[in-house]
Amino acid sequence: xxxxxxxxxCAVRDQALCGSLNDTELQALNVxxxxxxxxxxxxxxxxxxxxxxxxxxLSGVLKLVASTADGREQIVGLLYPAxxxxxxxxxxxxxxxxxxxxxxxxxxxxxxxxxxxxxxxRMERLLLQRTLQALSDARGRMLTLARKSAEEKxxxxxxxxxxxxxxxxxxxxxxxxxxxxxxxxRGQIADVLGLTIETVSRQMTKLKTAxxxxxxxxxxxxxxxxxxxxxxxEAA
Numbered sequence: 001x002x003x004x005x006x007x008x009x010c011a012v013r014d015q016a017l018c019g020s021l022n023d024t025e026l027q028a029l030n031v032x033x034x035x036x037x038x039x040x041x042x043x044x045x046x047x048x049x050x051x052x053x054x055x056x057x058l059s060g061v062l063k064l065v066a067s068t069a070d071g072r073e074q075i076v077g078l079l080y081p082a083x084x085x086x087x088x089x090x091x092x093x094x095x096x097x098x099x100x101x102x103x104x105x106x107x108x109x110x111x112x113x114x115x116x117x118x119x120x121x122r123m124e125r126l127l128l129q130r131t132l133q134a135l136s137d138a139r140g141r142m143l144t145l146a147r148k149s150a151e152e153k154x155x156x157x158x159x160x161x162x163x164x165x166x167x168x169x170x171x172x173x174x175x176x177x178x179x180x181x182x183x184x185x186r187g188q189i190a191d192v193l194g195l196t197i198e199t200v201s202r203q204m205t206k207l208k209t210a211x212x213x214x215x216x217x218x219x220x221x222x223x224x225x226x227x228x229x230x231x232x233x234e235a236a
Contacts (some may be wrong), residue, residue, distance in 0.1 A: 015082035016056045017126055025123050028116045029108065037076070038062075038103045045086065045097040054086035054113045060103025060160040064095040075191045077138065078183075080164050084130055088114050100183045145194045154191045154203040155233035158213065162223050182219040 002170060012019075027214070038044055038060070045051065047067060057079050064077035079085060085097060088110060117124040122151075134181060144153055165180035186204075190197045207213045212229050214222030223229060 007178055007220075009136060012056070012058055012082040015131065017123070018056065021126075021155045025120045028120060028123075029113075031110050032108045032116065033106045034075070034108075035104045036107045038099045038105060040099050040102050044098055044105065045095070045099045045116060047093055047096045049093055051087055051090045051093045053107050054084070054088055054110050055082055055105040055107040057085055058104040058106055061100045062097050062103060063100050063184075064097055073191075074112040077134075077141075078192070084127065085180065087126070088117060089198065094099070100188075109124070112203075121173070149234055150193075150195055150199050150203050153195065154200065154207070155229050156219060157193060157213075158207075158223065159229055159233055161221070162226070165201055177222050177224045179216065179222040180222055182221055183207075185219070198215055 004104070018029065023027070036044075036055070044053070044055070047065070059081050061112050062079040062083075062085065063075050064138065065074050065077065066076045077095070078100075085105065088112075117127065126205050144156060148156070150174070161182060162178055162180065165178065184192065186200045187197045189195075190200045204213070205217065207229070210228070211227045212223075212232065214224050216222060
């Protein structure tokens with residue numbers, strides 16, 4: 001019962017995999033789930049090593065990193081609250097998963113989690129839907145990297161970050177500009193978007209000069225003119 005009450009208070013319950021589960025399916029997960037705090041910079045999975053856990057991300061941001069044969073690293077994806085972490089039915093992890101911020105996870109041992117999926121076809125189908133959506137998102141990122149200009153990439157990235165910030169962003173007034181902290185450094189943004197850090201900085205300054213965004217300091221971003229940012233994301 002304590003687990004059920006805990007799930008009821010979960011801030012991402014409606015958006016996470018658990019949100020569409022019935023009481024029987026939720027109880028099956030409750031038996032397995034354990035809360036885990038992950039400090040910024042800490043890894044929860046390592047590419048090439050045994051895939052041990054799956055999880056729901058409750059808060060914070062994680063990065064998925066692939067490594068080349070010569071040791072270079074590339075951020076290939078980001079995970080946000082309500083996203084699913086890990087790969088059921090995979091013996092080894094494909095990517096290293098590291099916290100960009102302090103994060104909270106609801107963790108399930110992988111093999112017992114797989115058994116729960118096998119016993120609950122509806123849950124398995126929901127996870128498949130999320131996996132297909134993640135694949136669609138990855139294809140969208142490939143288009144961004146291959147075809148879009150630097151300005152389009154930066155504008156689209158900032159719009160996505162603003163949407164992800166959701167209620168965690170602050171507004172001076174109802175309907176006013178939203179301000180939030182980016183979870184990535186400019187170097188990491190460059191890595192994600194296939195740009196140089198100089199290009200990222202130059203495009204940020206260009207958007208600020210045009211009055212589209214504000215740069216209050218540190219990693220803070222203010223979206224001053226969302227419509228203008230949307231236009232720049234589609235056609236630089």
